[in-house]
Amino acid sequence: MLQIPYLRENRDLVIERYTRRNLDAAETIDQIITLDNQRKATQQSMDQDLAEGNRLAKEIGDLYKSGKAAEANELKQKTKVLKEKSNEEKTKLQEIEEAQLNLLYQLPNVPNAIVPNGKSDADNKIISEHGTKAKFDFDAVPHWDLAKKYGLIDFEVGVKIAGAGFPVYMGKGAKLQRALINFFLDEAENAGYSEVVPPHLVNEASGYGTGQLPDKEGQMYHVGVDDLYLIPTAEVPITNIYRDVIVKESDFPIKNSGYTPCFRREAGSYGKDVRGLNRLHQFDKVEIVQIQHPDKSYEALDGMVKHVASILEKLGLQYRIALLCGGDLGFTAAITYDFEVYSAAQNRWLEVSSVSNFETFQANRLKLRFKNEEGKTELAHTLNGSALALPRIMAALLENYQVTDGINIPEVLVPYTKFDKID
RNA sequence: GGAGAAAUGGCAGAGCGGUUGAAUGCACUAGUCUUGAAAACUAGCGUACCGCAAGGUACCGGGGGUUCGAAUCCCUCUUUCUCCGCCA
Numbered sequence: 001m002l003q004i005p006y007l008r009e010n011r012d013l014v015i016e017r018y019t020r021r022n023l024d025a026a027e028t029i030d031q032i033i034t035l036d037n038q039r040k041a042t043q044q045s046m047d048q049d050l051a052e053g054n055r056l057a058k059e060i061g062d063l064y065k066s067g068k069a070a071e072a073n074e075l076k077q078k079t080k081v082l083k084e085k086s087n088e089e090k091t092k093l094q095e096i097e098e099a100q101l102n103l104l105y106q107l108p109n110v111p112n113a114i115v116p117n118g119k120s121d122a123d124n125k126i127i128s129e130h131g132t133k134a135k136f137d138f139d140a141v142p143h144w145d146l147a148k149k150y151g152l153i154d155f156e157v158g159v160k161i162a163g164a165g166f167p168v169y170m171g172k173g174a175k176l177q178r179a180l181i182n183f184f185l186d187e188a189e190n191a192g193y194s195e196v197v198p199p200h201l202v203n204e205a206s207g208y209g210t211g212q213l214p215d216k217e218g219q220m221y222h223v224g225v226d227d228l229y230l231i232p233t234a235e236v237p238i239t240n241i242y243r244d245v246i247v248k249e250s251d252f253p254i255k256n257s258g259y260t261p262c263f264r265r266e267a268g269s270y271g272k273d274v275r276g277l278n279r280l281h282q283f284d285k286v287e288i289v290q291i292q293h294p295d296k297s298y299e300a301l302d303g304m305v306k307h308v309a310s311i312l313e314k315l316g317l318q319y320r321i322a323l324l325c326g327g328d329l330g331f332t333a334a335i336t337y338d339f340e341v342y343s344a345a346q347n348r349w350l351e352v353s354s355v356s357n358f359e360t361f362q363a364n365r366l367k368l369r370f371k372n373e374e375g376k377t378e379l380a381h382t383l384n385g386s387a388l389a390l391p392r393i394m395a396a397l398l399e400n401y402q403v404t405d406g407i408n409i410p411e412v413l414v415p416y417t418k419f420d421k422i423d
Numbered sequence: 424g425g426a427g428a429a430a431u432g433g434c435a436g437a438g439c440g441g442u443u444g445a446a447u448g449c450a451c452u453a454g455u456c457u458u459g460a461a462a463a464c465u466a467g468c469g470u471a472c473c474g475c476a477a478g479g480u481a482c483c484g485g486g487g488g489u490u491c492g493a494a495u496c497c498c499u500c501u502u503u504c505u506c507c508g509c510c511a
């Protein structure tokens with residue numbers, strides 16, 4: 001959520017930047033500013049009336065003490081009028097604030113200056129490409145066939161016990177999954193991230209804190225009886241650890257990592273996008289989260305990008321990095337780099353990580369602040385990234401490392417899997 | 424799930440209808456003293472909004488109510504603790 005003083009001072013810049021999201025927000029922003037003027041005026045007069053009421057209350061108390069009940073009763077009439085007036089003003093103030101908040105919730109984060117224009121993922125800017133395409137002297141087999149052939153993943157039994165999009169990993173498939181999780185967590189630890197195991201269900205306040213709510217309820221599973229949401233990403237519980245917290249400047253950088261399953265409803269998905277492991281309702285992911293000083297957040301973003309890249313290097317996967325265009329940028333992000341690995345049998349790029357800087361957008365909702373050198377509280381910056389999402393890594397590993405009689409395991413994973421080949 | 428008790432500043436802990444944004448202790452910050460440190464002493468030490476400022480307003484788990492006036496009384500929700508039941 002954007003801060004109103006910021007909107008006031010940067011109205012034109014914000015409107016210009018929103019054009020990269022193909023969004024015309026001039027009217028909304030002006031409404032917010034108008035409401036803010038009303039808010040200030042209303043509060044001023046309410047505060048005055050409350051101050052007068054406080055003064056009178058003291059006076060009445062003194063009068064009673066000195067036995068002047070008649071005079072006191074006279075003043076009571078005055079306070080009654082004042083109270084009615086201040087109550088009206090309070091109601092008006094609440095209405096204004098609610099209207100303002102509803103408008104603010106409609107505004108996405110302001111894209112960073114380097115975010116390119118564009119409508120969809122087709123307009124994302126490929127920053128770099130690494131590695132070479134896996135070559136086969138036979139027809140490469142897609143991962144869903146490999147998974148079946150070697151008994152790694154059972155999609156059908158997942159349908160039986162839960163539904164489509166809930167695969168069951170088995171045998172060496174399950175072990176490879178666990179190996180990847182441990183490998184990713186160890187890599188994060190080596191990069192200075194402190195591991196947490198957060199809840200997999202969160203309350204409404206947490207959903208608001210990181211920006212999944214309002215408006216994106218449709219993406220999350222909701223447990224109605226207890227009014228809890230299954231997390232769509234570990235970003236939600238981990239970032240919310242710092243909700244309503246004022247950290248010390250010396251605490252920066254705060255770096256957390258965590259493995260969780262992620263649950264997404266993915267309503268409206270269909271076709272080749274959802275085949276096999278490409279898109280699931282439940283998947284595993286190791287997430288990295290940073291809380292940073294505003295002056296250091298882009299440095300931190302750079303570090304996170306390098307971290308994700310180094311993991312993909314170690315796994316020996318062909319990958320590329322894309323800078324998301326305005327049209328593809330998530331609601332809460334100021335900038336996002338996507339990582340895609342090449343799936344050698346499907347002949348397509350699969351998104352395996354998203355690394356973003358949210359600047360103060362989440363911090364504002366979270367009330368996540370720090371005390372600066374002058375002793376003033378200031379909003380911190382939040383960042384996060386997948387390091388990494390499992391299913392598409394698994395898909396790429398199976399497809400890219402397939403040989404005629406099995407699937408090889410990348411060397412870095414062997415200490416984790418305790419086997420070097422699936423056959 | 425049933426029965427009780429409680430929720431106050433970073434922590435501990437007073438206050439139980441009026442001058443209490445809140446005693447006191449600890450922690451923390453700055454200063455004095457000291458070669459340095461400790462101790463001692465002095466001062467400071469919550470958040471948000473309005474205001475150029477002086478200052479004002481709100482907040483004692485959340486919400487609502489009673490009252491001229493509420494941290495203090497009432498209702499409600501949430502959370503924590505104790506006992507019982509159930510249970511990985």
